[in-house]
Amino acid sequence: MSTPLAEQHPPERSGLVSVVAEDFAAVLGRHARAVAVITAGTIRPVGFCATSLAPVSLRPPVLSFAIGRRTLSWRTIERSRHVLVHLLAEDQEAVAATFARRGDKFGALAWHRGPFGLPELDDVLACLALELEHHFQLGDHAIVVGRPVAAVRGRSRRPLLHMDGSYVGLPPIGSTASTVVP
Secondary structure, three states: OOOOHHHHOOHHHHOOOOOOHHHHHHHHHOOOEEOEEEEEOOOOOEEEEEOOOEEEEEOOEEEEEEEEOOOHHHHHHOOOOEEEEEEOEOOOHHHHHHHOOOOOOOOOOOEEEOHHHOEEEOOOOEEEEEEEEEEEEEOOEEEEEEEEEEEEEOOOOOEOEEEOOEEEEOOOOOOOOOEEOO
């Protein structure tokens, strides 16, 4: 049996602190994450910006993401069999900002009905259609797990990343400098 971290390194000597929501959010803010937009809804399109996208398995392919349970998107996704996962390119900060807010997200964007009649955004880095297999409600979010059933690779560009509350670009290959996209 392993010894709990707190017993291994008492907080007063190691610099560790008890974790509260604000500390947790601050630490996760330092974790650079790819920005994705998840869409659903065959009648009324819904979507949200997600940085929680995570591969679970390669064989078979399985992907997961988290979603707030108080959102309109969750109410639709909870009843859906499929969703589309759009990976955004570094020049799509405006798309990310649109899907990070409440209200109509599709009015000013280029999109069409894609696989399974789902809202598919135009000109993204890549898109996966997921068949949803499980969802688990944990705290104020749900973890959704799905199996990719179709994939589209867009034109080759760098991904949009998010870190410390800002969009972050990747440095040019061979460079050690980081770039923050305004």
